[in-house]
Amino acid sequence: MAVSRTFEQLDPKKKKRILSAAITEFATEGYAGASMNVLVEKLGIAKGSIFSYFQDKHGLFMFVFEQALEQVKRYLRRVRDETTSDDLFTRLEKTLLAGVSFIRAHPYIFRIYLRVLFEGDLPNRNTLIGSIRQHSIGYLTEFVEVAKQRGEIRPDIDSTVAAFVIEAVLDRFLQGYCLEHLDTGMGLFGAGGDELERWASGVIAVLRDGLGGQSQR
Amino acid sequence: MAVSRTFEQLDPKKKKRILSAAITEFATEGYAGASMNVLVEKLGIAKGSIFSYFQDKHGLFMFVFEQALEQVKRYLRRVRDETTSDDLFTRLEKTLLAGVSFIRAHPYIFRIYLRVLFEGDLPNRNTLIGSIRQHSIGYLTEFVEVAKQRGEIRPDIDSTVAAFVIEAVLDRFLQGYCLEHLDTGMGLFGAGGDELERWASGVIAVLRDGLGGQSQR
Amino acid sequence: MAVSRTFEQLDPKKKKRILSAAITEFATEGYAGASMNVLVEKLGIAKGSIFSYFQDKHGLFMFVFEQALEQVKRYLRRVRDETTSDDLFTRLEKTLLAGVSFIRAHPYIFRIYLRVLFEGDLPNRNTLIGSIRQHSIGYLTEFVEVAKQRGEIRPDIDSTVAAFVIEAVLDRFLQGYCLEHLDTGMGLFGAGGDELERWASGVIAVLRDGLGGQSQR
Amino acid sequence: MAVSRTFEQLDPKKKKRILSAAITEFATEGYAGASMNVLVEKLGIAKGSIFSYFQDKHGLFMFVFEQALEQVKRYLRRVRDETTSDDLFTRLEKTLLAGVSFIRAHPYIFRIYLRVLFEGDLPNRNTLIGSIRQHSIGYLTEFVEVAKQRGEIRPDIDSTVAAFVIEAVLDRFLQGYCLEHLDTGMGLFGAGGDELERWASGVIAVLRDGLGGQSQR
DNA sequence: TATGAATGAGACTTCATTCAT
């Protein structure tokens, strides 16, 4: 296992402090760039301690990743449960805004996710990507199928294609937000709140109605 | 400047060999993970030489990035010029397929781009991201505006939003393709060609017509 | 002393378990290579316990060594007592075969002995070697002197030289057996039993009669 | 390969200094106990340098071992060539004394050999032991066969047994000398020269004539 | 008495970079 009992039996406050510092380190430096030395120094613990908590650097990363994924899952589950009576496009809009507020609250967790997607030298990478994709596709497929039954989307559209496009737009929206918000402070989406909501609703509207003029149908 | 005159005066074949090896190294290992030692060993040149060509590791990366971006630009420019008579959605579809064939031909260049997006420890990262975004947004904005004049898209749609959604879908499509094709060999998009084209046209259709049922209009 | 009273008051089974695990660890890894961490993990006891039983790593080794030597002594004493009525060369042959069966029964104890001989970084090494040599020389000197009184060996031979040569051949025979048997599975001496006995009797015959031709006497 | 060209092209004096320091370190501390840190500090070179000369710790050891073996071979070859006209037992006696003087001149090389024999955690150990045994058995087998043709040893003696006993006595004699001379300063063999030669000739005499009285034949 | 978390020195190894040739 990646985590030792030593770690599990630690004072919860200390556990949280370590997890949080590790998330930050991996998120800002990447897997290869992250330094166990720096981490323990920041935490003010002995070098040996971190290796008694986790088997090695990779074990620590796995733990960090699992915790991060778990938090995202909890968040999405809540959004899903709170929007069962909404129509598809309202749900998507709410998911989008919830995603933004999640990133605001946990700025580094989303970066961990992005790291996993794009760092080639990460051990076990394919497995991790599998975990992510499986969950997000599952989440959206459920939405699409419910919507089809309710007649909210055109029946001639392939469910997989629909889920893909939705995921693309949502994910890319959050990527864009994350990049701007965390690095540049502000950008396309504006710093405030109004701007953001208008963006979200605009994007969802395109998903619903498309870009094409009426002439085509 | 990042590149010394010494390098520029090199035999073009040698220059190309160095560039290509550097692209591969950065793409597969990331900025932090890439090793100048390994690079010169692969190239069979002296360790001192690479530092006489480029100021330091970062200088080499900047050069690599600029060259990669230039290649992408050339490619896009050609697609743009070859599709001026097509309507927006045909152009987008052709752009998408051209993107896939570019990734196939230059597997590591797209990875460099992804690295830049998601590696936090990269110096000058914001500038680089700016370069990319500016160009891709510019490219698509041109498409959208031409299309608006021709009445190919609904006039009530904000151009910026349109460009964003288009970029999201295109970029995410290519990310997906890149990840699957390079790592797992095959996946969502299938290994062959037919599958891919059906996916592309399905995705573009959603961009044109949206997901929503007929009731809306 | 090297061993604490705490240890001596332990349940005999537990004591034996600890001794046995320690022998194995030192024998397979050497003094420097042996790890207290690994040892306590194998034993399933607390890290602090082993240090309450023995002053430190060296104390544990001293205890292990003493116990091992004691076992060897007991074994040899028995062989000596069971062969009092045999002539010298029969006694030596029986000692040799007894040595082989001892190594078979306690594969790691002989390795401990070899370690002591050849590991330079072992503290107190000279004392330990003294213990070993003193005993084995004593054992053989007794044999030689009894044999001299009985007229089984030539009177012109120096007792010390005789004891040395005997020890050399016996010891080297067992070293060879140990190395082959434990590492390569089989070798010079063959895997089975017959082969071994023929070897032993051949070697002893040379000790008795020498290699030289009949012209010599 | 274990040795880099960087090392081979070094100033011969520096090469010798490094080899010598490495031999000493491995001989006195064993493979596991030897420290690359300590070695470079003793040598006054940078830590990185030693790793540019040899792939890693094991590579350095392999080099050291090969060099040591080569020196031993050269020495034995010379003894063999200088004693072709002597009878077997004279040759053995000269070999023995030559061995002692080799150990005196290169105190640590013999210890390297002993290390290889008895350190279990050494990588590639079996191969190394093979190299040693093959050579020493080959050397002695040649002696024995020449002696048989000349009628210097009894024809009823198995050649393999003869070679084994000879090797046992010679090797053990040198082990004993090495241990005493290097650790305790003096011991069984005496510190001076006379003592030693009397020992050698006594031991060889036993090999030739055996221990047994005349009654037996 | 037993526990096991904490420690920090030290292990091997790779790194980007410099500079005399």
Next chain:
DNA sequence: AATGAATGAAGTCTCATTCAT
């Protein structure tokens, strides 16, 4: 202009040992 030996800081990880509980 090109070389490649030298550097030493920093990397991950293991070690024997201590001490509060």
